[in-house]
Amino acid sequence: MGWLYLTMAGVFEVCVTSMLKLSDGFTKFWPSVIFIVFSLLSLGFLNLAMKSIPLGTAYAVWTGIGAFGTVTVGILFFGDAVDASRLFFLITLIVSIIGLKFVSEAVA
Numbered sequence: 749m750g751w752l753y754l755t756m757a758g759v760f761e762v763c764v765t766s767m768l769k770l771s772d773g774f775t776k777f778w779p780s781v782i783f784i785v786f787s788l789l790s791l792g793f794l795n796l797a798m799k800s801i802p803l804g805t806a807y808a809v810w811t812g813i814g815a816f817g818t819v820t821v822g823i824l825f826f827g828d829a830v831d832a833s834r835l836f837f838l839i840t841l842i843v844s845i846i847g848l849k850f851v852s853e854a855v856a
Contacts, residue, residue, distance in 0.1 A: 750800030751849065757793035758813025760786050765818040769826065805852040812845040 767783035774780045790810075798806045816838055822828035 750797045750806075753793045754797035754801060754806055754809055755813065757790050757797055758810050758817065760790035760793060761810060761814035762817030762821060764790055765814065766821050766825075802852055805848050809845050809848055812841055812848075816841050816845075 763786040764783060767779045767786055770776065770779035771783055772779070774783075794806065794810050797810075801809075819828070819834070819838060823830050
């Protein structure tokens with residue numbers, strides 16, 4: 749269940765960064781409110797995940813999902829640049845996250 753919580757935390761983290769962009773420096777009300785809600789959800793699910801996943805692994809995977817998702821959202825919705833080197837490093841990030849999953853032991 750911890751990995752499901754961690755995945756949800758990472759997805760909400762992508763929502764957090766997207767709302768941060770859309771809030772325009774917290775000058776837009778609804779994106780700012782949604783940012784706060786998603787932040788609480790992201791941290792709440794991260795907290796649940798850390799009950800069964802080691803701290804370092806949980807944090808690394810959470811930030812990895814957030815980073816990968818945020819770059820992807822930036823490319824798809826905000827016109828961020830796409831090039832071969834950027835895609836290469838995104839792939840290495842995903843491989844690293846998967847690797848952490850396989851080498852991490854669950855906490856009792």
